[in-house]
Amino acid sequence: MTKDNPAYKFSMQVDYGKYLEFAAATGFKPKPEKEMPVVPPTFLATAEAWLPPGTWPAGEILGFDLKRSLHGEQEFIFHKPIRVGDRLNGRIWLESTFSKTGSRGGEMRFSIWVTDFDDEKGNSVAQSKMTIVETGSEK
Amino acid sequence: MNLNESQVIATREFGPISRTDIVRYQGASGDFNPIHHDIEFAKSAGFDDVFVVGMLIAGYLATFASDLVGVESINKFKIRFQAQTWPGDQILCSAKIIFADQHINGNERLVTLELIAKNQNGVLAATAQADARISSDSLLLSSK
Numbered sequence: 001m002t003k004d005n006p007a008y009k010f011s012m013q014v015d016y017g018k019y020l021e022f023a024a025a026t027g028f029k030p031k032p033e034k035e036m037p038v039v040p041p042t043f044l045a046t047a048e049a050w051l052p053p054g055t056w057p058a059g060e061i062l063g064f065d066l067k068r069s070l071h072g073e074q075e076f077i078f079h080k081p082i083r084v085g086d087r088l089n090g091r092i093w094l095e096s097t098f099s100k101t102g103s104r105g106g107e108m109r110f111s112i113w114v115t116d117f118d119d120e121k122g123n124s125v126a127q128s129k130m131t132i133v134e135t136g137s138e139k
Numbered sequence: 140m141n142l143n144e145s146q147v148i149a150t151r152e153f154g155p156i157s158r159t160d161i162v163r164y165q166g167a168s169g170d171f172n173p174i175h176h177d178i179e180f181a182k183s184a185g186f187d188d189v190f191v192v193g194m195l196i197a198g199y200l201a202t203f204a205s206d207l208v209g210v211e212s213i214n215k216f217k218i219r220f221q222a223q224t225w226p227g228d229q230i231l232c233s234a235k236i237i238f239a240d241q242h243i244n245g246n247e248r249l250v251t252l253e254l255i256a257k258n259q260n261g262v263l264a265a266t267a268q269a270d271a272r273i274s275s276d277s278l279l280l281s282s283k
Contacts, residue, residue, distance in 0.1 A: 025167040028205065039199040041216035045194050049169025050277030066172065071193045072156055074239065075217040091275070096251035101166070 003116065006091035007057055012050040014039060014086040021074060022046060038081040042074075044128050047090055057092060058111050061111065064134040070132040072110070080125050088117045095129070106136010147233045148279060149207055152157045153199040155228040156191055161226065164195040190223040196265050197229060203232045204269040207252065207279065211261075215270035221263045229259040239280060247272045248280065 015034045022043055024028040026098035036063040048055070058064040082088070096114040102108040110133050154160070161175050173180040181189045197218045204213060224230065238251035239262060254267040273279065 020283040022198075023192040025164040026195065026202050028198070038211040040198070040205055040210055041198045041213050042194060045168045045170070045197075047169075051169075053171070066179075067174070071220055073217070073219045074194065074197060076215065078214045081211050 001073075003076070003091070003114070005114075006093040006116075007061055008051060008090075008092040009048065010050045010057065010090045012047055012088050012090060014043075014082060014084050014088065016084050018046055019043070019084050033084065036083045036085050038083055041076055041078075043082065044076055044115070044117065044126060045074075045127070046089050047080055047117075050090075057094070057113055058134070060095065062097065062109070062111055064109065064111070064132065067136075068137065069132055069134045072133040073129075074131070075129040077127045077129075078125070079123075082117075082126060087120050089120070091116045091119075102136045104136060111133040118121040140151070145235060145237075147235055149234045151201075151203045151206075151232045152229060153232065154161075155227050156161060156195070156224065158189070158226050158231065159191065163197065164192055164198065168194060168196065177180075191228065192224055193218075193220040193265070196220070196224060197258050197267065199230055200232055200256055200265065200267045201269075203234065203265075204252055204254055204271075206251070207234060208269070208271040208273050212271040213269050213274050214272065216267065217269075218265050218267035220265050224258050224264045228264075230264065231257050232258065236279065243275045244271055246275055248275045255260075 018032050028040045059066055092115045095114045097111045100108045113130045115128040121127050165171055175189050175192045178189055233255050235253045236250055237253040240249040250271055250273055252269045256264045258264055
């Protein structure tokens with residue numbers, strides 16, 4: 001799997017209703033729709049709502065156990081501000097995977113998932129990078 | 140420019156986080172991992188209770204950063220989760236400027252904020268960084 005051969009593709013509309021819902025959930029003060037407001041920095045987490053329910057790449061592709069998995073790190077990079085009204089095309093791909101021995105002896109598996117977001121003209125507008133860790137089974 | 144790069148420039152509190160807050164975030168984001176709302180599932184995974192979605196803490200820190208520098212000025216946001224937080228926890232956030240570009244580009248300077256979230260017992264929940272381009276006459280850069 002590579003950037004050009006992603007595991008998942010999706011299309012999302014940055015709609016005002018989702019913006020309001022996300023703002024309410026994160027204590028963010030929303031702006032009026034007519035201003036086509038810039039979305040808050042972690043809003044692209046809502047890409048998940050545009051994938052089939054239950055989509056979980058680390059489980060489906062690497063067999064990670066959901067009960068032993070944690071979200072380690074998350075990064076968002078914006079090449080331009082994302083605004084209400086934008087339509088984005090997303091591609092999710094596995095950047096890397098590696099293992100370490102955990103402090104309690106079990107094998108910890110790491111996976112880094114990238115989502116590239118393009119606008120309708122195909123220009124790259126944002127990138128998300130998510131680190132999912134599966135802890136050892138000795139728990 | 141009178142910048143002290145290690146000084147806490149602002150603090151903010153979120154919570155206490157209710158189970159409803161967790162569910163509201165999960166509905167908004169589309170992340171329905173049951174470990175954050177289904178106590179039977181959480182127990183079967185070895186936890187005493189459901190725990191807060193990390194991305195909710197990320198959302199709080201992102202809101203905090205946005206209110207400090209302006210949402211449209213942030214071009215990078217990065218968070219590392221350090222410890223789980225639980226229903227009823229309060230989240231105490233603080234911000235420092237850890238980098239400020241000395242070059243003024245037009246009327247803008249690049250700054251990096253370091254954001255920290257702790258629970259009410261002082262346990263570090265997450266550390267984050269936000270890169271932003273802010274106006275070089277911003278009060279953030281000139282405050283004592």
